[in-house]
Amino acid sequence: MLTLAEQIFIFSLDETTGHSYPLPEKALAFALAGALLMGLAAEGRIDPHVTPLRITSPALTGDRLLDDVLIEIGAHPGLSLADYVRRITGHAHVIQAAVCRQLVERRILRKEEDTFLWVVADERFPIIDHREERAVRQRIREVVLEGRVPEPQDIAIIALVEACDLMHTLLSPSECKEARPWLSMIDQLDPVGCIIIKAIAEEDHMLHDAAHALV
Numbered sequence: 778m779l780t781l782a783e784q785i786f787i788f789s790l791d792e793t794t795g796h797s798y799p800l801p802e803k804a805l806a807f808a809l810a811g812a813l814l815m816g817l818a819a820e821g822r823i824d825p826h827v828t829p830l831r832i833t834s835p836a837l838t839g840d841r842l843l844d845d846v847l848i849e850i851g852a853h854p855g856l857s858l859a860d861y862v863r864r865i866t867g868h869a870h871v872i873q874a875a876v877c878r879q880l881v882e883r884r885i886l887r888k889e890e891d892t893f894l895w896v897v898a899d900e901r902f903p904i905i906d907h908r909e910e911r912a913v914r915q916r917i918r919e920v921v922l923e924g925r926v927p928e929p930q931d932i933a934i935i936a937l938v939e940a941c942d943l944m945h946t947l948l949s950p951s952e953c954k955e956a957r958p959w960l961s962m963i964d965q966l967d968p969v970g971c972i973i974i975k976a977i978a979e980e981d982h983m984l985h986d987a988a989h990a991l992v
Contacts, residue, residue: 779885779909781812781819781930782842785937786876787885787910788946795889795901802980804941806869809876810862811940811973813846815933818969822847825968829855842875859972866976877902885909914947921948921956927966936963936970940977 779787785808789797797805817823820838824831832851837844846865850856853864865872880886885906891899904910917935919925927935938944939960944953963970 779913780840780842781816781933781937782809782872782876783880783885784910784913784934785809785812785941786873786880787904788938788943789941790886790902790904792904795887795903798943798946800941800943801977803866803869804977804980805873806866807862807973807976807980808937808941809869809872810865811969812933812937813842813865813872814858814861815937815967815969816840816843817847817850819929819933823850825858828857830858830861842872858968859976862969862972862976917947918952921959922952932963932966933970935960936967937973939963940970940973 786805789800789805789808791798814823814825817838818825820843822832822834822836822838822843824833830850832847832854835847835851837847849864850861856864877886877888880902881888883906885904886902887905889901889903913934916925916931917938920927920931920935938947944956944960948956963974965971
């Protein structure tokens with residue numbers, strides 16, 4: 778079964794090219810951080826609904842990425858959910874590399890590289906095993922279009938897909954329009970997803986303001 782971090786990373790890839798879709802600034806970094814926090818909440822290790830965020834069980838999960846985040850939270854107690862999202866986002870390159878490695882080792886992705894003068898000039902990750910990814914896509918479609926009652930895992934991945942502006946890769950334009958009323962409620966359904974959406978929007982505003990300042 779794909780983890781939340783693996784799911785959002787796969788959804789960030791263009792199935793045709795294996796390259797990442799153009800995303801809002803730091804969107805994938807925030808989404809991966811959110812996926813790990815959502816994973817810890819699903820495992821009963823943290824309570825994201827209280828401020829400061831609280832560890833409910835310090836027992837390790839056996840998932841290295843989740844356990845690293847749990848240890849990070851334990852080492853810096855008393856922070857809010859938003860604070861932890863930003864702390865974890867600071868390790869985005871390490872997290873993304875680990876997620877890639879897991880998916881390649883499980884033969885879900887294939888790593889391809891083009892080199893120029895012995896330097897990697899282009900790196901891509903075509904999907905070679907679509908079974909789990911397509912099952913998640915179908916479940917999302919059933920929730921947002923057909924009224925299927927969502928499981929907590931469904932709400933979590935939908936929130937991350939929305940935060941990264943990737944819903945257009947799962948639904949047609951007309952389906953996105955049809956699903957918009959349901960999707961507009963996502964920030965009320967998942968506190969971590971709400972934080973991720975706000976963090977990405979704030980990052981986008983900062984870049985917009987910085988660009989205006991240079992004009």
